[in-house]
Amino acid sequence: MTKTYLPGTERGKYMRYDTAVILKRLYLCEKELVISEAGWIPGIPYFDMKTILPKILWEDAMTANALRERVFELRFPSRILEVGEDQQLIDLIKQARLAPNALAFLSTLAHVFKPALLQAYVSYLSLADYIGDGPTYRFMNLAVEEKRRQIHEIRQLLERERARAGQAERDLAERWTNECKERLQAMGGIGLDTPQAAADQGEAGSGISSSASGEASPIASFVPEETPARDNRFTNVRFYWPDNVDPSFPYGEGFQLQLRSAVSHLNEIWAVENAGHVLYSFAEELGWEFIYDAARWVYDESRHCRMGYERLKSWGFEEAELPLGTYIYDSCKGQDPIYRLGMLFYFESKNIGKKLDRIKNFASMNDRTSQHDMDFDWADETIHTSYGKTWLSAALKKRGQDPDDYTEIKEVCESIVKRTVETATAEEKEQITAIANRMIAKVKAVQ
Template sequence: MTETHYLTGNARGTFMRQDTAVMLKRFYLIEQASIIGQAGWLPAIPYFEMKTLIPKMLWEDAMTADMLRKRVIELRFPSRMLEVGTDQPLVDYIRSCYLAPNAIAFMMVMSRLIKPALRSAYQTYLNVADEIGDGPTYRFLRVAIEEKTRHIDILEKFLASVIGDVPQEEVEKADAWIKQQDLWLQKVGGFGLDAPNAIAIEPLTGKYEPAEVPAREDSFRKVRFYWPDIVDPAFPYGTGMQLQLRSAVSHFNEVWAVETGGFILYSFAEELGWSFVFDAARWVYDESRHVRMGYDRLVSWGYEDDELPLGTYIYDSSKGHDPIYRLGMLFYFESKNIGKKIDRIKNFERMQDRMSQHDMDFDWADETIHTGYGKTWLSQVLKNRGQDPDDYSHVKDECERLVRRVVESVSEEEIEEIKQIANHMITKQSQ
């Protein structure tokens, strides 16, 4: 009897299409849960540098997650549903990390456990997968590895710079918690190519809630109202140099929008799903760029941190209320001010202030996108609640009422303080 001979394959056949889809789906779920946690912690992180750099990290993570999700759908595993299934222990593990005892601990768990574990998993995947058959995945995972490496470096350098100023008991609490989370990650089996171990995550003893009161570091002038015209109609918004300052201070104070964006991403992620998370991640990142724009301009004009007012009144106005009003607040202020930006762009051009013109020009483009986000997702929330999705006037009215109530609560001491801060800033440039 003649033996039949066949040509042999090689290492490229290690993982079939469905094997690949299973692993990429797992990575997507981990990234998604990580993004939600980073967003939810933004209001509680006091450090200005991290409050404005973590948004870029979570947006880059969202870009990776979106590519992972699309790739899984392309591979048709096993249908177009991305159910959690046996990967639930990994999602639960990430959610347990939301319950960090303090901001230092949360940044540590991101820089020392979650992001390194994902980077390692991506590298392992690229080492054994097929660059020909799975070429599209290769490209974006290589980018993801570079981004994770940069994220870890930024976080670790920052932690090293501030750890000496953190109360020792808080550092010890963070260190102990990190060791616990490391042990649980090992019990789960890490973020590898194999399915996780089917265990319950012990630390899930509560539900994380974003901070209703935003944490702010002491290096800036911590106020509720960041410019006199907010609480004193007699103080002009200003023209010329005063308009330049007012615009930069406004951009700098969009910290409230970063915090609000993080709050709503976390709060509505489960209800609205991935498309919302992806849009909200971009929204948060854009707001952080606006903050950096204003801060950079103010620093370039010679201001020190302790001369700059950092307010909270818009964020404060939604405290204790349904998160729909935080979503409405972000949408309302985006749409309310967008029409004024074209005039300001022209004013800055006449002043030959190319920097302010540039920043306002890009801001205008961003806000146009954000108005679309606001309409889309506020309408969807209303629809989910059985209300008219095309009528959000009652949400807008309530947002106006909430802000007005906070403004009306201003004290004479607060008015005098912000006037003193603003007049000092104006005088400094006049001299």
């Protein structure tokens, strides 16, 4: 007698373990892109991208975290996330950090890796089970929306910046992008199937190479820029306000306080760059939970920077009138990255109390925007203080030091900033005083 069974449907294509393998691959790709994006922030000169990329990497971290947690659910009770057969793919993403310039790096995001991830997500959603794997559907649909927007934003900026760049810079970016794209295509892209073993196609000295065996291959070291690249539309200086180097210059009251606060917010650009450097530098040492918190830290600092920028623009200032300083970031040059982490923690905890006073001051001036920005800034800084304690302690513990003793870190941070301030020349002091006085005079002229 022939046995008869009811037919299965397309919904049964991917079983639980198959799904976990795919989501693990996507998590690993997102994670490495977050690390790359953070490491490149100091080296990107374009102000708009320097403050947009933090949001992008935070979104990528949120997607990566959702993927990671879903993998753990599907593999319960195992919490092991091995690279395994995806090593060649992950190596390529790491190697792409070695881009010869910012245009090249951003171009690989916009034309290689993010489109490949977008296609992977779209393909997954078209084939996976929306019932059995329903939890994945929510965050992956959001990831599709975000990837489409990210690609548009980066390509739009690239189009503008390519027009300003020299031919040699554009050519380098194009060659690098094409090489990364060819390499990714050779291994089958970022897909639902295991990457194919690809022969080594890297050009000599290009930094793009891989292991056909799928084992980890040697990767040249990428190091975030120690001297931050800056947008020449602004007035780029070391010290962004006279009181950085001249204690007798008043912080100011009334509109001068509004102005000084906005310039201070704008100059949290150093914290954006520093937080990116910190995320990259400690990613391997402190692991995913750190990366996830640090991504939010980078994003928050970029929001604070944009707060000041938008207020200054609303008051009629052009970019050329605005000073962007580097002295705090500069002070950590050549230092162990733990002092960059300490510097973020030190300044967060040092200044948080002043923000409550500023909120009251702006309320009394009926400046709702400055009050609003400082209010949200204060909330962010309370979170950052927790980040600082948690991860500075973790870093100290990893190094065999007392995780609860920040004395040496704080002393070094104070010392290196003080030494940097002491190097201010008479010309620099005159320059920033003139910039500040022109800004003050401009406000007075329209009152």
